[in-house]
Amino acid sequence: MRQDLDRLMKEQGLAGLVVFAYDRYSPAMYYATGQKLHFGVYFRTADGGAHLIHDPMERDQAAQVGCDHSSFPQHRLNQLIDQEGHPARGFGRLIADGCATLGMRGRVAIFGELAAGFAHTLLARALEVSPALEIDARHPDIMALARMTKDPAEIEAIRRAAKGAVAAIERLRDFLRSLHRDGEHFRHNGSGPVALGEIRRLLQSEFLAHGLAEDGESIVSQGRDAGVPHNRGNDADLLRAGTPLLIDIFPCEAGGGYHSDLTRTFCLGKPPEELKKLYADVHDAFHLGMEKLEIGAPCRAIQEEVCGLFEQRGHATTRSRDGTEEGYVHGLGHGVGLSVHEAPRLGGPASNLQRLEHGMVITVEPGLYYPSRGLGVRIEDLVLAHPDGRFENLTPASYELEIEPEG
Known part of the structure; x- marks a missing residue:
């Protein structure tokens, strides 16, 4: 603090x-x-x-x-x-x-x-x-x-940013439900095919309504691009059915200030079985990571638990295959504050001996990535560690993968 x-x-x-x-x-x-x-x-x-x-x-x-x-x-x-x-x-x-x-x-x-x-x-x-x-x-x-721990004023600023991030994701979910399917693509209110850039602009408008702005560029990617964790996506790409749509947003107070961080993965229309299985594995890893959060626990130990789950299900991890570009390729989370990525790190080298403390605001964000198969899934929430040992989810947006357009 x-x-x-x-x-x-x-x-x-x-x-x-x-x-x-x-x-x-x-x-x-x-x-x-x-x-x-x-x-x-x-x-x-x-x-x-x-x-x-x-x-x-x-x-x-x-x-x-x-x-x-x-x-x-x-x-x-x-x-x-x-x-x-x-x-x-x-x-x-x-x-x-x-x-x-x-x-x-x-x-x-x-x-x-x-x-x-x-x-x-x-x-x-x-x-x-x-x-x-x-x-x-x-x-x-x-x-x-x-900066690893936050005081009440900092936490309140992060809460406001998190509230705006959740509102943006839920507004996006409603937008996706309102679309009209046209073959493998989608239209909105009689317009031309919806491109990823339209999704990005929708998110930006919701940030603005909450006094927030992008710090860098939100991730709006699908298919193969969703399989590369920090690929920002191509705004010209048309939204496709049966394909993972990965949305990672991290708005901050307009003009600089405190951030949020939130990721959801969607699929418009029925997802293929391979995508459903990946999503289930990531969802289970997310819940495992959340369950293992404990004041005093080594930050790196939670990453080890998640690696173990993914490895049992046949996925390569940074632990089982150093430098892997497919499978689970990153750490479980990081601190969030004035920077979207700051200490502590839930992962990293063996020299990371940091333990969880109350006042920390961290992400929990397991993911699986297979760009060679056009697949990528990540779930991410922002979590506050309370003095009484509780961990509060600051970004409780719903987690459904499949969205069936109603138009």
Whole structure:
């Protein structure tokens, strides 16, 4: 949780942290300050001292952070950049000077979304100016550790996003039921054949109605494309009968913020027996994963249980065949928050020793993928771990595979 940052800095012997938002939305800046500042440098010491240097155009948001703040012109930023001959060197010097002013000496955690070369130049210059500084390189870093669990305000934001995701899936289900079959394809209200792009636009409109937006591109794929887990689908493809239609949506608060994550697999018309069997196996694995959730349980152990079920039913898994591209090819889940994929991971290498804790918001998303056979199935829900040991499903959309159009 956000309030854990100071404790984590002290436990890990850090002098402080620095967050740099370089003219774009920064999840790290939003997390540290509670404001969507796009251009600024935030300093926080391990004992709670803080200062924000900001763009004067964002002075109103800066005032809401609740700490001392000053503007870039007050620090003569443009003159620093001219003297240094490179923006990264100028910001490196600014950061070194800010750390010195706040008495930061020793290891400092630094966060931001920067090109690698720019970040390297910035950090090198900061260490030149202030040799007393050392860059913290631990993994996981304190931001990742803090963000693994959510406070009540974060949970409420995720609930709102999850509510919008469920509404979008149920609206899609109603739309699919309303279609008119025309051979192997479908029409809507006398229009031409429905393409996957129409489905994508329907989902986007429902996100907007709930104050949400896509972060990246939702997955709307069918057939062979559904068999490659993160294939986004081809909007020009016509919706086909008897084929898996995989919908994976992860909307977030419009303008940046907290996410949801939800996947359902549909089939319009009677599904072939092979698809029905795959869906049943995935559905059973989903319920097994949900049943095995327990506060204190090793995150990776739940993945092992699901691998065992799939292997018993004849499917390759990442455990039985490393690098497999057919069968069960990914981990069981991940944390969700300001990023759609964040810690903890329900899977990964043997070095993943993280255990489930209350306050975590995680996905449970087993899937089976056979692109060579034109098949792919995934079921995914978002789950909140409560202090009393309960695991609450935040995305309780229905799970029916088969949809028989009524038109």
